[in-house]
Amino acid sequence: MSTMIDDSRLIAEQGGIVGAWAAFRRRVSQGEIGQLPVIIGLAVIWAIFYAAQPAFLSAGNLTNLMLQIAAVGTISVGIVLILLLGEIDLSVGAVSGLCAGVMTVLNVHTGIPAPLAILGGLGAGLLIGLFQGFWITRFRIPSFVVTLAGLLAWQGALLFVLGKTGTINIQDKLIIGLANTFFEPVIGWVLGSVFVAYVVVGSVLTRRRRAAAGLAASSWTAVGLRIGVVAALVLVAVFVLNSDRGVPSAVVFLIGIIVVFDYVTKRTRFGRQIFAIGGNAEAARRAGINVSNVRVAVFALASTLAAWGGILAASRLLAVHQGAGGGDVLLNAIASAVIGGTSLFGGRGTVWAALLGALVIGSISNGMDLLSLEPSVKFMITGGVLLTAVTIDALARRGREASGR
Amino acid sequence: MAVAERTPILELRGVSKRFGAVQALTDVDFEVYAGEVVGLVGDNGAGKSTLIKAIAGIYPVDSGEFLFEGRPATIHGPNDATHLGISTVYQDLALCDNLDVVANLYLGRETAARRLGPLSVIDEVSMEKRAIDVLRGLSVKIPSVRTAIASLSGGQRQSVAVARSVMWDARIVILDEPTAALGVAQTAQVLDLIRRLRDQGLGVVVISHNLADVFEVVDRIVVLRLGRRVGSFDVHATSREQVVAAITGAEWGTVPGETSAIGGNGPKETLS
Ligand SMILES: Nc1ncnc2c1ncn2[C@@H]1O[C@H](COP(=O)(O)OP(=O)(O)OP(=O)(O)O)[C@@H](O)[C@H]1O
Ligand SMILES: [Mg+2]
Numbered sequence: 258m259s260t261m262i263d264d265s266r267l268i269a270e271q272g273g274i275v276g277a278w279a280a281f282r283r284r285v286s287q288g289e290i291g292q293l294p295v296i297i298g299l300a301v302i303w304a305i306f307y308a309a310q311p312a313f314l315s316a317g318n319l320t321n322l323m324l325q326i327a328a329v330g331t332i333s334v335g336i337v338l339i340l341l342l343g344e345i346d347l348s349v350g351a352v353s354g355l356c357a358g359v360m361t362v363l364n365v366h367t368g369i370p371a372p373l374a375i376l377g378g379l380g381a382g383l384l385i386g387l388f389q390g391f392w393i394t395r396f397r398i399p400s401f402v403v404t405l406a407g408l409l410a411w412q413g414a415l416l417f418v419l420g421k422t423g424t425i426n427i428q429d430k431l432i433i434g435l436a437n438t439f440f441e442p443v444i445g446w447v448l449g450s451v452f453v454a455y456v457v458v459g460s461v462l463t464r465r466r467r468a469a470a471g472l473a474a475s476s477w478t479a480v481g482l483r484i485g486v487v488a489a490l491v492l493v494a495v496f497v498l499n500s501d502r503g504v505p506s507a508v509v510f511l512i513g514i515i516v517v518f519d520y521v522t523k524r525t526r527f528g529r530q531i532f533a534i535g536g537n538a539e540a541a542r543r544a545g546i547n548v549s550n551v552r553v554a555v556f557a558l559a560s561t562l563a564a565w566g567g568i569l570a571a572s573r574l575l576a577v578h579q580g581a582g583g584g585d586v587l588l589n590a591i592a593s594a595v596i597g598g599t600s601l602f603g604g605r606g607t608v609w610a611a612l613l614g615a616l617v618i619g620s621i622s623n624g625m626d627l628l629s630l631e632p633s634v635k636f637m638i639t640g641g642v643l644l645t646a647v648t649i650d651a652l653a654r655r656g657r658e659a660s661g662r
Numbered sequence: 663m664a665v666a667e668r669t670p671i672l673e674l675r676g677v678s679k680r681f682g683a684v685q686a687l688t689d690v691d692f693e694v695y696a697g698e699v700v701g702l703v704g705d706n707g708a709g710k711s712t713l714i715k716a717i718a719g720i721y722p723v724d725s726g727e728f729l730f731e732g733r734p735a736t737i738h739g740p741n742d743a744t745h746l747g748i749s750t751v752y753q754d755l756a757l758c759d760n761l762d763v764v765a766n767l768y769l770g771r772e773t774a775a776r777r778l779g780p781l782s783v784i785d786e787v788s789m790e791k792r793a794i795d796v797l798r799g800l801s802v803k804i805p806s807v808r809t810a811i812a813s814l815s816g817g818q819r820q821s822v823a824v825a826r827s828v829m830w831d832a833r834i835v836i837l838d839e840p841t842a843a844l845g846v847a848q849t850a851q852v853l854d855l856i857r858r859l860r861d862q863g864l865g866v867v868v869i870s871h872n873l874a875d876v877f878e879v880v881d882r883i884v885v886l887r888l889g890r891r892v893g894s895f896d897v898h899a900t901s902r903e904q905v906v907a908a909i910t911g912a913e914w915g916t917v918p919g920e921t922s923a924i925g926g927n928g929p930k931e932t933l934s
Contacts, residue, residue, distance in 0.1 A: 466787050467787055467790075470787045470788070470790075470791050471791070472787065472790055472791060472794075473806070521781065524783050524784055525778075525780070525781045525782060525783055525784065526772050526774070526780055526781070526782045526784060527780040527781055529761075529765060529769075529772060529784060530780075532758070532760060532761060532765075533758045533761060533765075533769055533770075535760065536758035536759055536760035536761055537756065537757065537758045537759065539754075539756060540755075540756035540757055540758050540769065541758070541769070541770070543756050544756070544769040544770030544771075545770040545771075546769075546770050554780075603760075604758070604759075604760035604761075605760050
């Protein structure tokens with residue numbers, strides 16, 4: 258009788274590039290495709306726009322692109338969490354507008370200092386999320402309906418908060434600085450190095466701990482490869498941003514939020530509970546997980562992230578107006594999460610999807626503007642990309658099921 | 663086997679349970695010894711699931727006593743059963759397809775490397791080590807403990823569900839139709855696993871409609887019919903026909919062999 262350890266199929270990873278490639282192929286064939294399609298898609302999109310208009314890949318335009326996606330990317334992080342849970346939140350756009358409105362009114366009309374006004378805006382988001390989460394879990398109403406009601410109600414609340422003037426301009430330096438600060442090149446390099454160091458320490462420690470425990474550990478080649486790719490990407494990104502105005506604060510916030518939530522979802526019990534509920538809520542319940550509490554917490558996080566996204570958008574525009582958080586904010590946030598590879602069926606995806614998806618949508622929009630194409634074309638192409646992403650998700654799901662039973 | 667002289671790990675005496683107009687269990691006795699596999703058989707609606715749900719703390723019983731290792735015990739909810747070391751693997755397994763084997767084995771009980779309430783950091787390394795040990799101890803064969811449940815076969819899933827139920831100091835494992843959806847090879851794998859649990863000294867209760875499986879793996883068969891226990895058979899001294907007769911309620915007299923075995927809950931019953 259062969260025990261587990263001498264089962265040849267157990268050798269999950271052989272050393273070197275051959276082993277890494279074999280493991281990769283196995284994952285793809287099982288439908289664990291992760292971020293691969295979106296990365297390829299992004300490369301194709303960038304290549305096309307570069308061919309049509311080389312200025313697309315200029316430092317100035319890439320910096321603009323990052324500024325354009327920061328708010329939606331932030332909101333999309335919350336959507337990823339919600340989708341992992343197997344739910345949906347249609348109110349995030351309206352919440353982002355309302356909370357930006359709350360912050361601005363507090364600061365401009367009531368004269369409350371900017372830091373407190375910002376906290377007020379975030380607090381409003383937190384309360385809205387708790388309220389919606391409570392309503393969904395307490396009365397067992399689908400999140401789709403509750404947050405649809407929220408979408409309408411919070412839009413109305415924004416109009417109410419803004420009052421007759423309709424638009425409020427922001428003058429406060431701190432609030433304006435949130436999205437309009439560019440760091441000195443040195444600081445950009447320091448931030449980039451901190452990120453790379455985080456990745457290096459994380460992968461080396463994991464590798465060492467697993468090897469010490471006698472578990473299958475990735476080869477040093479694979480670890481080195483991963484670190485090399487990350488370092489190269491960061492290097493290029495910082496270099497490009499530095500050769501224009503510098504690394505924008507909005508980018509630092511976005512990456513910071515993603516790193517934090519990536520850690521929370523992948524490494525903590527709370528994150529594990531989110532995935533478990535998205536995968537099989539009944540199994541999670543029987544395993545003793547308080548499903549309702551986790552759901553409420555995630556809705557609260559999503560609304561708070563939406564509030565932060567709205568505040569960033571207001572800072573960038575230097576104003577809050579009646580249409581804040583409306584238009585395509587919600588749709589872009591959801592589309593970003595899905596295009597980035599988060600499954601609509603719950604329990605699959607990563608927080609990085611928010612950034613990748615926002616980059617895809619932002620690039621299409623930015624590139625089309627650069628080529629002065631009609632908005633009609635822009636919408637249709639974005640729709641096509643979204644449909645492709647969802648189809649890939651559905652096909653991958655089929656692949657998983659086929660390889661399963 | 664000379665189990666009769668020992669104290670059962672779990673003993674039920676005179677358990678009755680009524681659902682509205684349906685008397686699902688009438689004065690049922692049941693016992694599980696350490697290191698034995700009990701087959702619980704009976705026709706549809708005989709009360710098998712109700713009995714194990716009573717044991718698992720899902721349904722409160724109307725009357726009857728529970729004895730755990732000879733001492734009276736109360737089971738008011740699933741947590742009471744868990745604390746006594748009774749784990750149940752329901753037919754739908756309750757695994758998360760999207761999570762890997764380690765995550766499923768530890769679902770809701772992750773080991774914390776750093777304790778920070780819900781934000782406790784999961785200690786993947788020690789969990790994976792223990793998961794490998796447990797699965798190896800049960801000779802469960804899966805490609806890797808890091809494969810997602812979605813890409814395991816039915817038998818492998820069943821094995822993971824069983825492994826999860828024994829990971830936490832279980833004394834008794836109850837399996838509701840563990841082989842119902844499985845092919846030949848996978849059934850063999852699960853039956854193998856059941857034998858291994860027995861060899862580790864656990865008491866195992868298996869519900870099954872498949873008498874071939876039952877005869878292959880169990881030591882003792884308890885038959886329920888219309889909510890009553892109609893017999894307990896030593897599997898080595900009983901023919902399949904006798905068990906079928908007990909299940910269906912055919913004429914006792916015409917069945918060759920130990921008619922004394924089919925004497926309801928009375929004292930004539932043999933406890934092998
Ligand atoms: N929750 C319930 N409410 C009402 N009646 C119930 C309930 N659960 C079981 N019963 C009834 O109790 C009787 C025994 O059911 P039980 O599910 O225990 O049978 P079983 O032996 O497991 O059958 P099967 O082999 O079909 O699974 C049946 O008549 C059933 O209709
Ligand atoms: Mg049943």
